[in-house]
Amino acid sequence: MLDSLLAPFRALGQYAILIGRAFASVNEIRMYWKNLFIQMVRIGIDSVPIVALAAAFSGAVLTVQTAYQLETPFIPKTIIGSIVAPSIMLELGVVVAGFILAGRVGARIAAELGTMRVSEQIDALEVMGLNSVGFLILPRVLAGIVMFPVLYVVSCVVGIGTGIFTGHIGGFLSVSEFLEGARQFFQLLDPFIGFIKSVAFGFIVTSIACYKGYYTGGGAVGVGDSTTQAAVLSCVFILVADLLVAMLLL
Amino acid sequence: MIEVRNISKSFGDLQVLSDVSLDVNEGEKLAIIGRSGSGKSVLMKHIVGLLKPDSGHVYVDDQDLCCVPYERLRELRKRFGVLFQGGALFDSLSSFENIAFPLRYFSSLSESEIEARVQECLDLVNLSDVGAKNPSELSGGMRKRVALARAISMEPAYILYDEPTSGLDPETSNTINDLINHLASELKVTSVIITHDMHSVLEVADRVAFLYRQDLEWVGPVAEIHDCANPNLNSFVRASEYKIGDSSTATSLSEPSP
Numbered sequence: 001m002l003d004s005l006l007a008p009f010r011a012l013g014q015y016a017i018l019i020g021r022a023f024a025s026v027n028e029i030r031m032y033w034k035n036l037f038i039q040m041v042r043i044g045i046d047s048v049p050i051v052a053l054a055a056a057f058s059g060a061v062l063t064v065q066t067a068y069q070l071e072t073p074f075i076p077k078t079i080i081g082s083i084v085a086p087s088i089m090l091e092l093g094v095v096v097a098g099f100i101l102a103g104r105v106g107a108r109i110a111a112e113l114g115t116m117r118v119s120e121q122i123d124a125l126e127v128m129g130l131n132s133v134g135f136l137i138l139p140r141v142l143a144g145i146v147m148f149p150v151l152y153v154v155s156c157v158v159g160i161g162t163g164i165f166t167g168h169i170g171g172f173l174s175v176s177e178f179l180e181g182a183r184q185f186f187q188l189l190d191p192f193i194g195f196i197k198s199v200a201f202g203f204i205v206t207s208i209a210c211y212k213g214y215y216t217g218g219g220a221v222g223v224g225d226s227t228t229q230a231a232v233l234s235c236v237f238i239l240v241a242d243l244l245v246a247m248l249l250l
Numbered sequence: 251m252i253e254v255r256n257i258s259k260s261f262g263d264l265q266v267l268s269d270v271s272l273d274v275n276e277g278e279k280l281a282i283i284g285r286s287g288s289g290k291s292v293l294m295k296h297i298v299g300l301l302k303p304d305s306g307h308v309y310v311d312d313q314d315l316c317c318v319p320y321e322r323l324r325e326l327r328k329r330f331g332v333l334f335q336g337g338a339l340f341d342s343l344s345s346f347e348n349i350a351f352p353l354r355y356f357s358s359l360s361e362s363e364i365e366a367r368v369q370e371c372l373d374l375v376n377l378s379d380v381g382a383k384n385p386s387e388l389s390g391g392m393r394k395r396v397a398l399a400r401a402i403s404m405e406p407a408y409i410l411y412d413e414p415t416s417g418l419d420p421e422t423s424n425t426i427n428d429l430i431n432h433l434a435s436e437l438k439v440t441s442v443i444i445t446h447d448m449h450s451v452l453e454v455a456d457r458v459a460f461l462y463r464q465d466l467e468w469v470g471p472v473a474e475i476h477d478c479a480n481p482n483l484n485s486f487v488r489a490s491e492y493k494i495g496d497s498s499t500a501t502s503l504s505e506p507s508p
Contacts, residue, residue, distance in 0.1 A: 031355065124338040127298050128352045128404075129328040131320075 015211045018133065022141060022210070025134030029142075036139040043105050043140070043206070044147025050104060051097045051151045052158045058096050059088060059159030060166040067172050080173055081181025084163045089190040093155040095242055098201040101148065102234035106209040109140055110230035113213025114223035122214070137210040141203060148202030149195055156194065193249050200241045205234045251276050252408065252440070257296055257306030259289075266292045268464040269306070274408075279434055279441040281451045281472070284461035285486065290444045291335070293461065294410055297442065298330050299323050310408075328356060331401030331439075335413045337393040339385040345372075345396045346381035352404050371399035374436070375429060391422035395429065402433060409433065411443045415450045427453040448490035451475075460486065 029036065066080050113136060116122050125132040160182070167173030212230040216222045252274035259267040266289045274280050274297075282290050295301040296308050299315040308315045310326055318326065339348050349368045353359055359367060372378050375395040385393055394414060401409060411430065415423035427450050434441050434454075443454060451458060451472065458475055460468040462482045470478065475487060 119336055119341075120334045120338040121340055123295075123300055124332070124334060124340075126300060127327050127330055127332045129324045129356060131324065 014215065015207070018137065018211055018214060019141070019207050021133045022137040025131050025138055028131065028134050029138065032135055032139050035135065036142055039139045039143035040147055042108075043101075043143045044150055047101060047104055047147075047151055048154055050100055051155050054096050054100050055088075055093060055155040055159040056162040058092050059084070059162035062087060062092060062159075063163035063166045063173070063178075064170065067167065067170075076181075077173055077177045078181030078184060080167065081163075081178035081183075082185040083181075084178070085160050085182035086185060086187075086190045088159040088163070089156050089194045091194075091242075093159050094152050094194045094197045094201065095238065096159075097148070097151050097155040097198070098205065098238045098242075099235055101151070101201070102205050102238060103231050105144070106205045106230045106234040107227045109206060109209035110213040110216075111223055111227045113210060114216035114226040117214065117216045118219055118222060133214070137207075137214065140210055141206045144202035144206030145199055146202075148205075149198040152194055152198035156191070189249070193245060196249065197242060197245050200245060201238050204237045204241055208234050208237065251309075251311065252297055252442070253307075253309040254293070254297065255307045255309065257293075257303035257308065259292055259296070259301065259303050265464050267296075267303070270461075270464075270466045271306075272459055272466060272469065274440060274442055276440055277434075277438060278456045279430070279443065279454055280457045280459060281443045281445060281455035282459045282461060283446055283448070283451055283486070285446065288461040289464055290446075290461055291412055294332075294412055294442065294444050298332060298410060299327060328404060329407045331404065331406035331409045333394065333398050333401050333409070333411045333414055335416060337385065337397035339393060339397055339400070341385050343384075344381065345377075345383050345385065345388070345399075348385070348396060349381075349400045349403050351400065356404060367403060368399075371403050372396075374402065374433070375399045376425075389422075391418050391425065394418070394426060398426075398429060398433075402437065402439075405437070406439060408440045408442065411441065411445070413445055413447075414443060415445065415447045420449075423447065423450060424453070426450075430454045446490075448487060462486075 063080065063084050066083050070079060113122070116136070122132050122136070125135060164175055164178045167178055168175050209230040212226040212233070216226040218225075254270060254272040257267055257270050258265070270289075270293065272293075282293060284290050292301060296303055296315075297310075299308070302316055307317075310329065313322070313326060315323060315326065339345075340351065343351065346368055349371050350364050353364045353367060357364070368381065369378070372381060375398050377392060377395050377399065380388060380392060380396065385396070388396060414426050414430065418426065430441060430443065431454055433439060441454075443450070445451060455472045458468075458470060458472050459466060460480065460483045468478055468480045468483050475483070478484065
């Protein structure tokens with residue numbers, strides 16, 4: 001009973017120590033730069049299409065629904081742009097990207113490391129004299145921290161662009177009206193907060209996935225469990241971090 | 251020299267090793283035998299510092315693996331080559347890249363020297379032409395031989411073999427046994443072989459250590475394995491003899507070597 005009550009705290013401690021060990025090996029990053037570059041491509045560049053697709057549909061739907069809700073002669077149409085653009089920059093762009101990446105990147109990292117664990121490949125790295133935590137975890141977490149903001153920018157540009165395009169094609173909002181509204185209420189704080197969130201989400205998704213994968217137990221079932229837990233926990237902690245950043249910075 | 255001193259290890263409530271002490275002398279081939287679940291692989295992981303004992307010490311060349319800082323442990327591990335049970339080859343890399351992997355990280359060899367060294371290792375395990383193949387394209391025996399080539403690429407002082415013949419057909423098992431003997435004499439390495447394959451033990455080992463449940467019950471020269479008074483070891487040897495079934499091998503197992 002006491003054991004199961006303490007289990008989450010034990011896991012948190014184990015997670016903190018693992019990530020601490022990963023960052024403590026940052027002085028060896030020159031050994032792992034090639035791995036860092038590979039992870040930046042896999043986590044960042046390879047995720048651009050799916051993030052862009054999700055952002056495109058989110059931007060389009062948000063524009064259509066905002067226009068529908070504000071369909072009254074008493075509210076100027078420019079207000080649609082001033083709602084859609086900050087919503088995407090502050091919340092939608094980064095959270096949608098985060099959820100997509102929790103599934104795509106988080107699950108892949110957990111499955112990859114989990115398979116390496118159960119097939120003794122991580123032990124093989126250790127007995128060669130490599131620091132497996134530095135070699136496997138640090139490049140993935142750093143790549144997440146660096147590339148999530150890039151994907152956030154992609155998500156915002158595509159989301160807002162699709163919003164403009166949808167309004168124009170739908171004939172209910174001109175490009176100039178959208179841009180005027182977006183400019184009118186633009187605050188530098190909005191993209192800044194989105195950027196902070198993207199860095200936090202990048203860290204959350206990659207570090208949780210690395211932790212779950214690195215400590216995978218059992219065989220194929222263990223890998224499956226780790227993969228699922230990595231995706232689910234990443235989504236939960238994205239929501240928690242989203243709220244915390246909003247409460248702290250807004 | 252490897253010295254294991256009074257190590258005990260438990261996982262939760264399960265005691266796996268209890269007060270085990272063992273020496274592995276330089277240049278010898280020591281087989282650690284025992285039933286599945288008797289703690290052989292756990293003992294091997296202690297020898298290479300992958301696990302820390304709950305109590306006791308493991309000394310490699312007079313340095314206590316349990317107390318050295320992680321950086322020093324990494325240096326000590328470079329003296330080991332380990333053949334894991336499943337090979338533990340990196341499945342995203344070709345055989346060549348697998349063998350070149352430690353050389354790229356821990357040697358100052360040029361690319362052409364690395365190529366030559368990889369080929370030399372592949373030749374040693376009689377797999378000269380599989381460098382371009384991925385692990386998934388190799389048979390079980392070939393995978394183990396490529397893993398062995400990777401294990402010897404850094405010229406280790408100690409080679410640890412975890413179930414080197416498990417899951418292999420008798421002919422491939424003999425090839426692996428021959429390789430273990432060949433590498434021991436050619437490279438003058440100390441070998442520790444974790445196995446429950448008595449045929450392999452008789453083929454390669456100089457000395458035998460028998461683990462039963464969590465205790466080390468018997469240690470002695472392979473020639474004395476039939477004369478020992480330990481009932482558990484006798485039962486283990488008899489069971490292997492029955493399993494092999496072949497009359498000539500059965501004789502060699504049941505009768506002491508001259």
